[in-house]
């Protein structure tokens with residue numbers, strides 16, 4: 175029997191989570207429908223309260239998406255026209271597009287090749303070269319917090335606001351502080367593939383300062399504090415009550431799910447260690463992802479570096495094994511961002527990562543036998 179006879183291993187299978195909590199969520203949604211409070215109903219404030227309790231942030235303000243959560247952070251903190259914001263070119267597009275939407279100017283700084291997160295040294299260089307920098311947006315990529323030991327003193331020294339892009343990192347922490355409570359603000363996405371996910375689009379912004387949280391609450395509803403009296407121009411970006419009901423149920427299980435992801439990641443590490451594949455990409459080997467001991471990783475993605483990445487991905491696809499590239503084009507090389515004035519070659523670590531990274535299936539319900547298939551398929555291709 176050839177390995178193509180096996181069942182597919184998808185990159186993510188949400189139906190397994192649905193099998194465990196689908197009925198409970200269905201009942202919670204039915205309650206919302208029966209009550210008729212579809213906009214800013216009780217479940218929204220309950221979810222926001224659960225969020226501040228869990229993360230330790232002062233304020234949590236639900237909104238329509240992770241992209242809006244980033245915008246809301248900047249709008250409420252007063253980061254807009256005339257300000258520059260430093261962030262990483264190795265992220266999802268929204269990290270930079272939200273800066274433009276807020277009216278500010280994105281300044282990019284390269285990543286650390288081990289963690290894939292923004293390099294504090296590169297941030298320092300960017301700040302030195304751009305006196306208008308007011309804020310920095312580190313992304314907790316793949317579920318691991320950026321190096322807050324290096325970033326926090328730097329931000330303090332230069333009087334910068336810190337906004338965490340925590341879209342991939344609910345439940346992650348650094349030195350005992352949860353993602354979302356590290357910075358002045360934290361932006362979360364509950365897009366269906368994220369660790370904590372809704373049944374549609376949804377997002378939330380945390381704040382350290384209560385006044386900023388209060389401003390965000392007004393801004394997400396057209397700058398209204400009193401009905402039909404508009405204090406400033408905001409936007410319509412609320413968290414649906416139905417999505418809050420979904421998220422409230424999942425909040426009960428997310429710690430266990432993140433724990434299960436850590437087990438899956440540890441199992442990959444042990445399986446790969448038993449092969450002769452682990453080494454350097456230059457030598458034809460793969461590089462495994464690492465978890466910084468100062469933080470707690472929630473393994474939103476399990477991302478290896480590998481030579482002949484695109485061929486390997488095609489090989490896995492031929493065996494019905496899913497994989498994905500986060501992200502194939504660094505943001506400074508995106509067509510839509512050419513007017514930022516960057517060139518290819520300016521962020522070599524991000525560009526190298528974009529050529530080498532491959533995300534393998536990881537989710538709480540992934541089975542050991544499926545992981546064996548993934549590892550054997552990679553072994554069959556590379557050696």
Ligand SMILES: *Cc1c(COP(=O)(O)O)cnc(C)c1O
Nearest residue numbers: 239240241266268341363364365
């Ligand atoms: C998913 C994601 C976003 C955007 O979230 P949406 O809910 O899709 O708008 C922003 N930044 C990062 C790093 C993401 O992974």
